[in-house]
Amino acid sequence: MTVPSWVPIRDELRNEEPYGAPQIDVPVRLNTNENPYGPSEKAAADIAGAVHQAALELNRYPDREAWALREALAAYLGHGLTADRVWAANGSNEVMQQILQAFGGPGRTVLSFAPTYSMYPEYARNTHTRWVAGRRREDFAIDVPAAVALVEAEQPDVVFLTSPNNPTGTALAPEELRAVLDVAPGMVVVDEAYAEFRREGTPTALELLAGHPRLIVTRTMSKAFALAGGRLGYLAADPAVVDALRIVRLPYHLSSVTQATALGALRHTDELLAQVDALRTTRDETADWLAERGYDVAASDANFVLFGHFPDRHAVWEGLVDRGVLIREVGPDGWLRVSIGTPEEMQAFRAALMEVGPR
Template identity: 55%
Template sequence: MAFTLEDLPIRDDLRGQSPYGAPQIHVRVALNVNENTHPVPDDVAADILESVRQALVTVNRYPDREFTALRESLAGYLSTPGQIVAAEQIWAANGSNEVIQQLLQAFGGPGRSVLGFPPTYSMHSMIAAGTGSRWIPAERDESFTISPATAAAAVEQHRPDLVFLCGPNNPTGTPLSLETIAAVYDATDGIVMVDEAYAEFMPKDRPSAVTLLPGRERLVVSRTMSKAFAFAGARVGYLAAHPAVVDALRLVRLPYHLSALTQAAAIAALRHAPEMLGMVDDIVVQRDRIVTELREMGYHPYDTWSNFVLFGGVDDPNAVFEALLTHDVIVRDLGIPGHLRVSAGTAAETSAFLDAMREITASRPAVRVEA
């Protein structure tokens, strides 16, 4: 008989678990994992390449393990005329998933619990499991929202050591109010983490959870460069919090966890933040176009502040998913009955998806049901 995973002395709480499993199918239009499908502008890419070239000259030496210059760059990026974020408040790692993992290594673990509100980012519960932290799912309100009262009641009922919020929420795109975050913080003595991976796609007049940091020493705001900065392949995530939280993460991080090349590339990209964020405006236009045109087709797209759209009213999500593949388009079937999720791409990619949906809908009228 073949030797399998189940034959190994793996931890009991990991038996039966499945790894992260977004399909990796090569198609012409990939709109399934919320990437920024716009390429990095040529001038920005040239500057990044030059910065990496310079870093290579001393790559025989360990990098700055405090990634000082990167923290200063990220602090400058997050600071506004009304609020200065200090470099001492910044932590970074190889993607926001590693940031979250380090947070759980420091504040979670065996005998401790994490409260979240599914459907939400799948890696929250998976990283909790990987660190031996108990995941507690709580109910959302109608249309995937979370009111301050609902959130605070869940915290008071379960008394978790950490609370994970996601705003805008993945996979629904749902906004998260500052009032809900504040209510959760007031209801717990534990760590409250707000995952703002899609913050740059929120309306420009809506404040980030970063504005709540002053006076809230247990609040953590996680961000990523994967989405707005088109840096998914570079793996750079970060958080802003009280310096004491950063000190806690130093206790669990691996030595020199951010390579010199990663640091150099991220600093160079941040130098071009206005140009990089110009892509965000284009993506928001396509996102809103998806909402409008899916609604005209009879589907139920949800309000979204992210770079993707969750839409209901699909009687057989797997059949529509497969039909889209025949058009060389891939979206995401999340296992939410009657729903699919699609990322907003370039104008051409968005058109390819919408044209395919119109053709599929016309040929299979039963794909639409009441959401």
């Protein structure tokens, strides 16, 4: 996309493309890591009732602190968290942008390790924060000595660590996180958007919060809670860090409708998370099936699987689309990512991939 010359956009934005996965009308869409199982009629009715109550007072501004929601999120996360240690915004995207608005900016640096979430450099660009990307190992894990050396050399104001990582699905061990925390001079953000899908025994960075006041752990309700349309992301951190984010938030940034929707969903946590185990099982079955057919498969603790290598991955992607299956052409060259859907959707994916074959 090229912005016309008469539009006085910032120079570094002029030839940029808006973020977004392809939206193609096909029967099987497995490209955006959505939860294929929506809320039940009971949960949907409860959420709708909460939204109805909120609608009766839409002439009033929402609770700008979203206190009731933050209390509910703290209770869900556990680990002794309280509302003053939780912050919420419109998706984890806004959470991340607020973090860089508060702790990044001109003359400051944010560092991460590629391949990782493709929006991170865009958050950096949009906040005038210098972007530095180290490299992960061939197995997509963090090379701890190299990571520590890069942090010591760059002295970043913010480090993004993604666990499980997107697009690879790779989770980080506590000792890997501690190694970075021990040398990072600024904030360390552990993006746990897919945390609920991690395999049994894989820890959460929430366990490290008590001893690391500059640690931020971010989550979302889009994935495990099947609330992608609700746009609710949140984080856990030291109360002083939360207060810093309150300085840069827009007035009344979280609508009454969004808060009511999220609170309604949290009342049905057990039901909405009940499908997570099924998705984990389907993920592992998918990974095994791909490996049995000779594909390289990244170990995944998320609700997707990255697999390869393809000499021409775009041709494979197109072949799948021609057969009514949409996955994501993302990550390192030669790799593709498939989100985990229903058993029927995954069967359609397998059949289509068998027809397309390696290219």
